[in-house]
Amino acid sequence: MNKQLLIAVVAASPLISLPAVAFEKGDIIVRGGAANVSPNDSSSNINVGGDLGFGIEVNDDTQLKLTAAYFISDRWNVEVLAATPFNHDIDFGTSDPLGTGDVLGELKHLPPTITLNYYLPVGNEAFKPYVGAGLNYTIFFEEEFTGANRNIGLNDLELDNSFGIAIQVGFDYMVNDQWFVNSSIRWIDIDTKASFNLNGTPGSVGDIEVDPLVYSLSLGYRF
Numbered sequence: 019m020n021k022q023l024l025i026a027v028v029a030a031s032p033l034i035s036l037p038a039v040a041f042e043k044g045d046i047i048v049r050g051g052a053a054n055v056s057p058n059d060s061s062s063n064i065n066v067g068g069d070l071g072f073g074i075e076v077n078d079d080t081q082l083k084l085t086a087a088y089f090i091s092d093r094w095n096v097e098v099l100a101a102t103p104f105n106h107d108i109d110f111g112t113s114d115p116l117g118t119g120d121v122l123g124e125l126k127h128l129p130p131t132i133t134l135n136y137y138l139p140v141g142n143e144a145f146k147p148y149v150g151a152g153l154n155y156t157i158f159f160e161e162e163f164t165g166a167n168r169n170i171g172l173n174d175l176e177l178d179n180s181f182g183i184a185i186q187v188g189f190d191y192m193v194n195d196q197w198f199v200n201s202s203i204r205w206i207d208i209d210t211k212a213s214f215n216l217n218g219t220p221g222s223v224g225d226i227e228v229d230p231l232v233y234s235l236s237l238g239y240r241f
Contacts, residue, residue, distance in 0.1 A: 040143055041240070045089040047190075049200050051236030053083035055104050055129075057228045066221035074122060074212070076228055077107040083234055087135070097150065099131040099204075103159075123163040123175055129156050129206065129232075131184050146198075147189040154206045156180040156228075163214075171217035177226070182207030188234075196240050204232040 041047075061073035081104050087097035103126040110122055133152030140147060158177040162168075188202025208228035214221045 041089055041092060041095075041137065041146065043089050043091050045095075046241040047087050047089075047095070047198075047238055048241075049085045049236035049238035051083060051200070051234055052080055053101055053232055053234040054078060054080040055106075055230045055232050057106075057230045059229065060227050061223055062225040064221065064223050066216050067219055072110060074223055074226065075109045076226075077109065078230075079104045079106050081105075083236070085236070093137045093139075095135050095137075097133045097135055097152075099129065099133070101129060103128055121164055122167060123161065123172075125158055125161040125175075125177060127156050127158045129154055129208075131155075131204070131206065133184060133186060135186075144192045145189060146192065148187070150186045150188075152184050154180075154182055154184040154208070156182075156206070156208050156210075158210065161212075172214060174215045175212065176214070177210045177212050180208045180210045180228075182209060190238060198238045198240070200234075200236040200238050202234050202236075204234075206230055206232060 056078040057076045059076045061075070063073050064070045081102045083099065083101040085097055085099050087095040089095040105124060105126050107124050108122045109120055131152060131154040133150040135148045135150035137146055137148045157179050161175040161177055163172045163175055184204055184206045186202050186204040188200060190198045190200050192198045206229070208230065210226045210228065212223040212226060
């Protein structure tokens, strides 16, 4: 190596990033970002004294999300997912049969989820893909019909909370030894039932499968 090249390498060395250190047992990571819940939904038909011949649909929503994970070994961690409440419009499964507008009502939910993740061995220390599986408990609240639907006598909308499995794939990409970006896709098994009243007559939707894909993009930090 000639003198000029040696000087150039030494001068540039502070700008050369060192390889990212692999996650280790005892590490704690947190991620904050956005998550989009995109239902892959289906439902049985609405029943009010008989089958009305059409069901309901649940629209998507995007909210802030936070995850925290603890590494129980160099490749395994336990992750907890939390988020600000998701707010979903509920539509008829057909074109406005009651003539009150396309939106039937709305609801909010929280999706606390715990996942066990495994980090795959790859040659690139900065790129850290993982797969995971766990359990979800979805809490529904503030369910209500739109004003136009309340005016024709629809009220007392309630959805049962849901308990189901969750699976995910994702990756962390290390910017340096502490900071990283993350992207993941989850599938969550969310099944529920709905009950309501129409001018005093009980109604129901016996089976609602929401089963969303949850897309997220986050910025993370390792402690």
